[in-house]
């Protein structure tokens with residue numbers, strides 16, 4: 413748990429969230445400001461800043477859950493986007509590693 417980390421507070425239960433999935437290593441929650449009809453955030457329970465600080469096996473574990481999340485939220489068939497914003501120039505606003513799974517409509521590209 414990192415002080416002043418909003419996602420650590422969500423994981424601890426101090427801030428409410430809508431959980432899509434949970435296990436011993438991670439949770440998946442609905443984004444509070446969804447960019448599309450489906451916008452889920454996957455995050456590890458143990459605080460780590462981003463993909464450069466995380467154990468690669470943990471990142472692989474979480475990516476391995478994306479298919480299940482996409483199927484559970486009904487976006488697997490039509491397609492969706494997986495995003496890991498990293499650091500300031502990568503647009504990461506919450507410095508607790510998270511994977512965005514976004515879908516439910518046709519998405520534009522590039523995002524910048």
Ligand code: 5GP
Pocket residue numbers: 418422427429430441442443444445446453496497503504505506507
């Ligand atoms: P980032 O820009 O760091 O890649 O993404 C952070 C995401 O966290 C944003 O999409 C933002 O809407 C979401 N977010 C920020 N605060 C909260 C919160 O308190 N609850 C939930 N569910 N999502 C949040």
Ligand code: ZN
Pocket residue numbers: 413414417418419420421458459460507508
């Ligand atoms: Zn945290």
